Amino acid sequence: MRTFTYERAKSPAEAAAAVARNPGARFIAGGTNLLDLMKLEIETPAHLVDVNRLELDRIEATKDGGLRIGALVRNTDLAADKRVRKDYGVLSRALLAGASGQLRNKATTAGNLLQRTRCPYFYDTAQPCNKRTPGSGCSAIGGFSRPLAVIGSSDQCIATHPSDMAVAMRVLDAVVETVRPNGETRAIPIADFHRLPEKTPAVETVLAPGELITAVTLPAPVGGKQVYRKVRDRASYAFALVSVAAVVQPDGGGRAAFGGVAHRPWRVEAAEAAMPRGAKAVTDQVFAGARPTEQNAFKLVLAERTLGSVLAEARG
Amino acid sequence: MQQVPEFDMSRRDILIVGAVSAAGAAAPGLASGQETVAAPVVGKVILTINGTARALEVDLRATLLDVLRETLKLTGTKKGCDHGQCGACTVIVEGRRINSCLTLAVMHDGDKVTTIEGLGTPGDLHPMQAAFVKHDGYQCGYCTPGQICSAVAVLEEIKAGVPSHVTADLNGRPKVTPDELRERMSGNICRCGAYSNIVEAIGEVAGVKA
Numbered sequence: 001m002r003t004f005t006y007e008r009a010k011s012p013a014e015a016a017a018a019v020a021r022n023p024g025a026r027f028i029a030g031g032t033n034l035l036d037l038m039k040l041e042i043e044t045p046a047h048l049v050d051v052n053r054l055e056l057d058r059i060e061a062t063k064d065g066g067l068r069i070g071a072l073v074r075n076t077d078l079a080a081d082k083r084v085r086k087d088y089g090v091l092s093r094a095l096l097a098g099a100s101g102q103l104r105n106k107a108t109t110a111g112n113l114l115q116r117t118r119c120p121y122f123y124d125t126a127q128p129c130n131k132r133t134p135g136s137g138c139s140a141i142g143g144f145s146r147p148l149a150v151i152g153s154s155d156q157c158i159a160t161h162p163s164d165m166a167v168a169m170r171v172l173d174a175v176v177e178t179v180r181p182n183g184e185t186r187a188i189p190i191a192d193f194h195r196l197p198e199k200t201p202a203v204e205t206v207l208a209p210g211e212l213i214t215a216v217t218l219p220a221p222v223g224g225k226q227v228y229r230k231v232r233d234r235a236s237y238a239f240a241l242v243s244v245a246a247v248v249q250p251d252g253g254g255r256a257a258f259g260g261v262a263h264r265p266w267r268v269e270a271a272e273a274a275m276p277r278g279a280k281a282v283t284d285q286v287f288a289g290a291r292p293t294e295q296n297a298f299k300l301v302l303a304e305r306t307l308g309s310v311l312a313e314a315r316g
Numbered sequence: 317m318q319q320v321p322e323f324d325m326s327r328r329d330i331l332i333v334g335a336v337s338a339a340g341a342a343a344p345g346l347a348s349g350q351e352t353v354a355a356p357v358v359g360k361v362i363l364t365i366n367g368t369a370r371a372l373e374v375d376l377r378a379t380l381l382d383v384l385r386e387t388l389k390l391t392g393t394k395k396g397c398d399h400g401q402c403g404a405c406t407v408i409v410e411g412r413r414i415n416s417c418l419t420l421a422v423m424h425d426g427d428k429v430t431t432i433e434g435l436g437t438p439g440d441l442h443p444m445q446a447a448f449v450k451h452d453g454y455q456c457g458y459c460t461p462g463q464i465c466s467a468v469a470v471l472e473e474i475k476a477g478v479p480s481h482v483t484a485d486l487n488g489r490p491k492v493t494p495d496e497l498r499e500r501m502s503g504n505i506c507r508c509g510a511y512s513n514i515v516e517a518i519g520e521v522a523g524v525k526a
Contacts, residue, residue, distance in 0.1 A: 001377045003357055006422060032418045035379070036399050048376075050423055076412075080478045085486045096481040100503025101470065103400060105412040106419065236481065236502035 001038050008050045012214050013183045015051050020181035020210030022047040027212060029072055030106040032099075033115040042116075042125060042132055056214055059083070065220035068177075071110035071213045075099070075165065078109060087221035090245050093228035094168035100237045110213035113166055113176065113193065114205065117159035117263075118239055119148060130156045131201040138201075141293075147241065150292040150299045152262040157201030158293070161194060161264050162239050168228055170265035171245040171257040175217045181210040187217075194264030201263075224249040225314040229306050230259070242302045248314035252276035256310070258286065258303055279308035359422045365390065366434025374421045381405045381416035384431060392432035392461045396505070403504030406462035406469075407431050413469035415503075432461035435468065444468050447517035455508035463504045467518045470500045474522075492522040 009015030019025040024046035037043035056070040079095035121139035128137035148158045176188045224247040232238040243259035257267035271285035283304040356375040384390045396404030405417040408430040436442035454460045482499045483490045
């Protein structure tokens with residue numbers, strides 16, 4: 001691991017300013033992804049701003065009947081929160097489907113959104129990767145692409161976003177709250193938060209340099225039957241090949257977002273009107289324009305069948 | 317010494333001459349035969365390890381795992397993958413099990429840490445240690461300290477009502493079942509494959525037949 005300097009931030013705005021002021025600085029919260037990448041020298045921050053002592057670890061009710069989840073709420077605590085379990089079951093389920101008990105005890109809400117891809121070529125520093133080393137090329141295109149994106153990818157990058165939590169937040173219309181180095185705050189709908197790779201796959205979110213996530217808010221509960229179904233190579237502690245986060249209402253309508261298929265949680269709201277007609281009617285629209293590889297074309301079939309299974313369970 | 321908010325650290329830049337001049341011919345960027353290499357930056361931290369407060373000066377890069385093993389010589393906690401995938405390094409920090417390999421020691425100033433050495437001793441085993449012995453919950457034993465720390469915390473998590481991926485009713489109380497134990501222990505790998513005996517040992521401590 002490369003050497004770095006370290007400070008503990010005293011307020012969110014100070015933390016943002018500290019990262020903006022120090023070239024190559026990064027925030028550190030749970031550290032479970034960042035330290036893994038620092039050991040491999042994929043991430044080489046010159047300075048770490050420890051945000052763990054900021055008081056951003058509470059889950060509070062909002063005026064409009066929703067929840068405001070502090071950026072530092074650990075994945076275990078968010079999944080176990082009684083309000084989340086009762087009213088946002090798809091979020092609890094998504095969190096519990098991810099990582100291991102040890103990692104969920106450390107990993108934070110904001111860090112989960114900001115975790116990097118697990119594309120094998122991003123992790124292999126001996127191989128070109130446009131996300132790790134912009135302009136070096138994409139080894140995944142034409143390489144081992146089975147776990148990678150089938151839609152929204154570019155000629156520069158076919159990585160997927162690995163989060164389960166983010167897929168549930170996308171289906172729940174969460175909003176990401178941030179503070180900028182100059183102290184200004186803003187609210188970013190999660191649909192706009194993660195970028196597609198396009199020509200700059202190293203730029204994964206719309207956050208400005210130094211901009212710090214302070215919370216994620218959920219709108220008032222939408223009810224319905226909430227299901228998160230994750231299909232993976234092992235029964236536990238593995239990333240999704242395909243996942244579906246769904247909210248299905250008694251009239252057969254609802255919403256669905258897909259994980260493991262793109263550079264961000266993948267949801268096409270316009271396709272959701274087709275939900276009463278079954279999974280294929282939805283996924284035909286959700287995955288229109290998909291560009292799978294020979295190795296991962298199975299994900300399109302798997303996504304349709306997984307949604308079908310989720311709809312059957314919800315209507316059970 | 318340079319003072320950083322709430323934090324003492326020092327940084328020295330070392331001029332390395334000899335080592336680089338030997339490799340100078342193969343390093344075209346180093347025309348002068350000299351390179352500045354950053355020395356480790358250190359920080360002070362107080363950790364309460366198994367009930368004893370320890371004031372330490374640590375390399376900022378040192379993980380909690382490395383400080384336990386290399387600085388404090390508490391070698392019960394094991395380094396397996398060093399990337400959070402195997403669980404051999406599991407310890408209990410502030411009552412929660414974590415991978416000690418994926419956290420910096422300096423991030424834990426003031427924290428209470430329990431390692432396998434703090435759970436029991438050879439003459440006075442923790443009930444989970446005794447159950448692992450009784451049920452033969454290991455072969456080579458390398459993953460065992462992490463398995464036991466994890467298992468102790470798993471039973472606390474179930475008691476606290478934390479649900480898991482296999483908990484059928486999110487709004488009910490989770491129960492100790494073999495399925496629950498297998499799911500909750502999935503962050504601890506045992507390459508000898510003692511899993512079924514591990515589940516039996518944990519079940520016995522929880523007072524259920526696993």
